[in-house]
Amino acid sequence: MNPRHIELVCPGCDHHQMEPSMVISTQCRSCGQHMDIRDGKPVVRPKHATRLASPGNPPLQHGSTGSAKQPEPKTAKPRQQGFLRKIFRRERPPRMVDCYHCQRNFEVVRDAQSSQCPKCGGYISLRDYEIDHAWRRRIQTRGDVKILKEGSIIGVKVQCHDLTVLGILAAPVDCSGVICIRSHGKIVGNVTCGELRVERGAKVEFQGDVRAGKAYIDGDVKAQLTCTGTIILEKKAHLQGLARAGGLVVKAGAKHSGLMEVVRPQVAG
Structure with a gap:
């Protein structure tokens, strides 16, 4: 064995x-x-269920007998709640x-x-990370990573599913899902992802090659960007650098400074 x-x-x-x-x-x-x-x-x-205690009914007041005895709880009620929980909390x-x-x-x-992995037998971590300090160790997971405003990842490779950047990212990235950037900064190293999203107000400079399935830009980006799909520049967005993509959508008020090359999907011969 x-x-x-x-x-x-x-x-x-x-x-x-x-x-x-x-x-x-x-x-x-x-x-x-x-x-x-x-x-x-x-x-x-084990399946943990949170039980919410309901406030008890106040005792009934009667002038002659005082407090009346509270009725016994029905045994069928907890079972009914458990049944509804199974329906609505799948x-x-x-x-x-x-x-x-x-x-x-x-x-x-x-x-x-x-x-x-059913193919190669390799161990795959699915752990999620939430970074709220200076992180200096490599991250290899297919869970999600979130860099908070106080957090930073510098000089170590990040492999994950979805990546959300609110703080500082200066490292190469291999992301199988979506990279969502909501901060300012320079990203050192190559970046690969399924989808690149730069939100409104963000300013980012990619100092390595960026490869994505598609890109949505609503901020200020400087990059050499290659997409197999479409690059969308929202209103007031600015993309500087060479853009290779299946298509480029520039909405009113947006701007692209640089060359544009149309990438066609390769057909296996």
Whole structure:
């Protein structure tokens, strides 16, 4: 047996499957049961429900008898609330992620903290990060990363799904989802993403190559931008630099300074 993998048995259906030895949670490939891994053994994750206590009814006052005895609670009411909770609070549907080892796209449970690529067997972290200080370690996850106003990531590579920048980002980025920038600054290194969004009022200079599926710009951007889809410049937006894209939409009041090249999708011969 490979020492880097362990064999797990699903507590629900007794299905056997191999997982990386570092895995902390996974999903049964037979019945879909989500499991936490503790000391190398699978444990069904408990479902926590928040109970809201309703204020008790005030006692009924009667002139002759005083306080009346409160009626006994009905036993069917909690069951009815649990049934309604199941209807209106369904578990969120699974999502698709890209393996950062072999780029295979596969489905994972939305609340999972880690998974394993079905193609190469690589360990995939799904942890979310919220950065509120100076961060100097590499981030490799297919969860989401949010840099708060007080936070910064400088000089280390970031691999994630969605990335939101409210603070300082000066690092190369590999983002399988959306990069949303709402701050000012210079981004050092190459940037790859599914979608680039620069919000209104943001000013950013990309000092490396930027490759995206599509781009939405409502701020001031200086970049060498390549998109397989369309670049949209909103009103008062300004893009400086070479733009390669399937199309360029410049709305009234927007401006593009630089060359524009039309990129056509390559057809396999």
